[in-house]
Amino acid sequence: MSEEPKPRRRQARGERRIAQLLQAAANVFCANGYTASSTNAIAREAHVSPGTLYQYFPNKEAIALELGERLLHEMREAHGQAFVPENLALPLPELLDAVVDPMIEFNCANPAFLALMYGSDVPGRIAEEHDELHATLLTRVQEVIAHYAPTLSAEDRARTAGMTFAAFKGGLDLILAAPEGAERDATIAELKTLLLRYLSPLVEKSAEKPTEGYAEKPTEGYAEKPVQVPAER
Template identity: 60%
Template sequence: MPENAQKEQPRRRQARGERRVAQLLEAAASVFCTTGYTAASTNAIAREAGVSPGTLYQFFPNKEAIAIELGERLVHEMREAYGEALAPVDPATPLEQAVGAAVDRFIAFNCDHPVFFALMHGPDVPGRLTEEHDALHATLIGRVEALLSSFLPDAPSADITRTAQMALGIYMAGLELVLAREGAERDAYVQEIKNALIRYLDPLVGDRLGRPGLTRTPPR
């Protein structure tokens, strides 16, 4: 057999293997979203992928290994997404614009990958994914702090951290409502998340920059 042909065969086998792994991960994402992680089974994933359980076991020893591989890939994509969405901005940027751009980017990611929420925020997250989630959350808070520092350069770090935690909490509370809806109703809930964040952040930004906020609560 020619040397070039000998080299080509392993490449083809590798490519087929990568396609099969992608097929299994896509099927697992569908099953995890439908049944949750605990109720999911390798048989259900194999059935969704249109392969035999034996074929699945050639690539993954159990459903936890599948969930970890899927979760790690999604975490990598999420890190890229929030790296762009939460980059520091010019302080002259309107708050509504900065909040809207960040929310839109994160909502788009979660709507494109609903299994991310199912895996990372479910009650039965596999052990290694819990560690991945905690690391992701810590990094995400850091990114939100950096974004807030663009608007509040003189604020104490403790205030920035507390505000970042609250802002992320508001977003996460709304995200579950968004993912449970579709179409115009989903869009309306996305706008509600933006409104809530802007109403929370605007008085803080206005106070620090010495300008009136957009959403002051009138005195009683």
């Protein structure tokens, strides 16, 4: 008889153990922050011995790297749900729902993301990948603003995107601190109201301006729908 199922079972057990250790690490990082966490604390949280932990990860940094890679992958998928071409056809309030909801859902489901990404001693590779993700997100926000307010200059667009993103991050901190249920839902609604009241005047002002001198160019993130940006002079 074939012995193939045994290695597969061992591999499956190993994957379950890794998932267990990573979840324990996420809990510890959330509670203590990355810098103050230790492999012993992670092992205790996972209900395993330090020796068992070291069979899978040589140190805390290796755990953080694996956890960070997985969280960043899931975060990119959340971006994929939020920034899709068809969302640009929505009115601004519905667009905010479509973009903000997946981002909030991810962060509420993965509170370790912020604890790990913003740790003072976070491994350099995680910090670099997070910075790349942040830059990509800002670019996507600028593309959305370019669609809804095509007469804004590149400088104004970048400034508006930075302010929008800063407002979102500030609101996200309050959302994560709020108890689940009615209070958290109310905080989410308040954040959307803030963003809408900030962006609506820019969109309305842009709509009042003539678009002559502006050329339609597709942006990289929304290749299926042309976005109006200032033509080169």
